Amino acid sequence: MFCRYCGKEMQEGQEYCGHCGRKNSPGQQKKQSPLLIIACVVCVVLLGIAAAVSVFWAGRKFLRKTEKTSQEKRAESPVVEEEEYLAGVACVINGDKKYGFIDKDGEEVIPPRYDLIGEFQENGLAKVSQKIEGADGESDYYWGCINKKGEEIIPIKYEFIGLFQNGLAEAEINAGKDNDGDSRTLSGYINERGEEVIPLVYDSVGKFGENGLAVIGEQVGEDADGYRILKYGFINRQGKEVIPVQYDSIYGFAENSLCPVAKESGKDADGDAEYTWGFINEKGEEVIPLQYDDVRTFSENGLVAVAKKTGIDQNQEAEYKWGFIDETGREVIPLIYDDVRDFDTGSLAPIARKTGKYVDGDPEYEWGYVNEEGQEIVSFQYGKAEGFAENGLAAVGKKTGETASGDLEYTWGFINEKGEEEIPMQYDEVGFFYENGLVSVARKLGEDEDGDAVYAWGCIDSTGRKIVPLQYEDVYLSHSDDWILTEMEAGQDEYDFTFYEYEYFDTSGKSVLKLPAKYIDADPFEKIS
Structure with missing residues (x-):
């Protein structure tokens, strides 16, 4: 699925977007995924x-x-x-x-x-x-693939099938039960004819990138709660391991052929793993040493957000300072911000500083924007700030209150890269601009019996002109x-x-x-x- 606000891909069932941090309800996710x-x-x-x-x-x-x-x-x-x-x-x-x-x-x-x-x-x-009933009498969803005529090309027999990329897709089969009686799966790769070209023998796999490499994971044990502990590496399209299985956490390669990797460095107060992050190239060489406590992936401009831990807040959550480095590991923008987002397609990245705490102890932020040289172009003045779309506009919000259920409310508009307001701050929710220059927007009608906000959705273009009136329960756009x-x-x-x-x-x-x-x-x- 995709986040309805920033358009970034999310995992199935994920409630909060890992890119923009905004909550996507099930009803909001279903059309963007x-x-x-x-x-x-x-x-x-x-x-x-x-x-x-x-x-x-x-x-x-x-x-x-x-x-x-x-x-x-x-x-x-x-x-x-x-x-x-x-x-x-x-x-x-x-x-x-x-x-x-x-x-x-x-x-x-x-x-x-x-x-x-x-x-x-x-x-x-x-x-x-x-939904098919298995030999144990339990029913589960099994996946296959059809063509545009509705003909079954890949049999409906897999626990999971990923998206095809470079002719291959992840596939997952049921491998019985583990020691606790929970279902166990094994993963590999199939081609567009349904042939299992890389055996389904791995505990976890990822998509094949343009460089012909894919992440694989192998179980090396279980933690105190019975969850699998995995180590990660990379294989090529022939199934050969080209980067050894040795990392405790890993992302995919960016366009600049650098990949974030991590090794466990300890446990937090809850017993969850903490990691130290760095970056490797396609040869498996650590070109940026493992020295950061959190990282993102590289943007097209060759910069990546990195963070170092500075302490623990009253909720026992880690606190970080964020900045940006280049492909050589040189610090381009100092690690002085409490939160940041990626540069995306624009020349500015959202940056944040803490201004206080809410009643529940969560931090309150003010957001602004920084350019690639580290100059703060848009001052800290917004309660929310998103990345810039290809049309040069970014959604920004100012806090206006809370719902009865405790959710924060904002008034939203759009600014250009000079910080000028192009579309006035008049909407209670907004989506993200699509390539066709349209964006979904909403105004609050009231609250339901649970105290959650109820909205009327419509659609505007990049000039702010209303294309679809704000009168619908939801509005969905296409990529x-x-x-x-x-x-x-x-x-x-x-x-x-x-x-x-x-x-x-x-x-x-x-x-x-x-x-x-x-x-x-x-x-x-x-x-x-």
């Missing part, structure tokens, strides 16, 4: 075929009975399609939630029959899952299509499933597709070829 139920859509280039005529009746879209479906027209067309899009949808069948895919005509090109789905990738494959998806609750059925009204808009704010009321879930359209 390409790992679980992402969607994509079919926009077809057809020559020599009559255009489809559609009508709207009672607010729902139906094809006339005399018209051919988009599948029939595609079959007759001599023209090869240049672009294709699909979107994931879900409906209730015999009391169960089932997922499939629709095209931009609203037709079910792959009928809802799966218990879970993933995204269609550039190779034309999508992960699909069905590869301009259509905007809106969601409104429409009631519940006898199985207590909640139904929604899903409607798609173009970038002018015109409604282009309204889905029938039978759907209980839908995703934005994504280009798949």
Whole structure:
């Protein structure tokens, strides 16, 4: 899944984004995630075929009975399609939630029959899952892959399948029970034909990078709570270990061919491991010594955030001072900040200093921005600050209060790299700008019975112009299509499933597709070829 606020990838089930630190509720995550139920859509280039005529009746879209479906027209067309899009949808069948895919005509090109789905990738494959009863009588979700015709290319037999990268994807199988009776899995790699090209013998694996290397983990023991202790290294595409399994924690390689690695240096007050971090190259050489207590990954400008521990707060949480170093390990921006974020695509990075503590003891920050030379360009004045998007705008927020449940509230707007306010501070929540120049924004309507904020969502462009009015329960944007998806609750059925009204808009704010009321879930359209 992806964080709806900064767009960075998150692990499935992760509540707080590791990049921007903001909370993503399950309802917020589901449309931004390409790992679980992402969607994509079919926009077809057809020559020599009559255009489809559609009508709207009672607010729902139906094809006339005399018209051919988009599948029939595609079959007759001599023209090869240049672009294709699909979107994931879900409906209730015999009391169960089932997922499939629709095209931009609203037709079910792959009928809802799966218990879970993933995204269609550039190779034309999508992960699909069905709940299957195992030999022990317990049911679990197993994964495989289908193509755009709905044909099963990789059998539905894996505990997990990752995203394909450079032709290979992580795959995980059930390997029985451990000594405590918990399920044990083993991982390896499959290709796009489903062949297990690197045996499933590892306790943990990661994606293959552009450099042809992937992280692997091997269990070396268990901690006091019974959790696995792993050591990490790297293998190449032939399955050969090229960097020995020796590190206690590890990230992937950045574009500059440097990778953060760590070894355990001790335990904190709770007995959790503490690490010392450095960086290795693709030969496994430690080019920046293991000397930092926390690090991030390198940005495109060749700078990386690093930190050293300075003490323990009243909640027994470690306190750090952050700064930035370059690829040689030279300190470019001193380690003087209480928190920082990456440079991302802009020339400025968010920096923070503590101004006090909240009632629960958590620190309160003021945020500003620093440039690559360490000059503080935007003064410390914001309660929240995000990285700059490619359009040169960054979301900033100022604290306005708290909800009844204790969550902090902010008023948000957008600034440019000079610190000038481009879009006024007037929204109660904001997302992140997509490549099409659109961003989701919201205003608070009130609070629910649990004291949590209730919002009305809409969409604006980079000038602040409203594209979709702020009146929907949620609004979702696509990484590869301009259509905007809106969601409104429409009631519940006898199985207590909640139904929604899903409607798609173009970038002018015109409604282009309204889905029938039978759907209980839908995703934005994504280009798949």
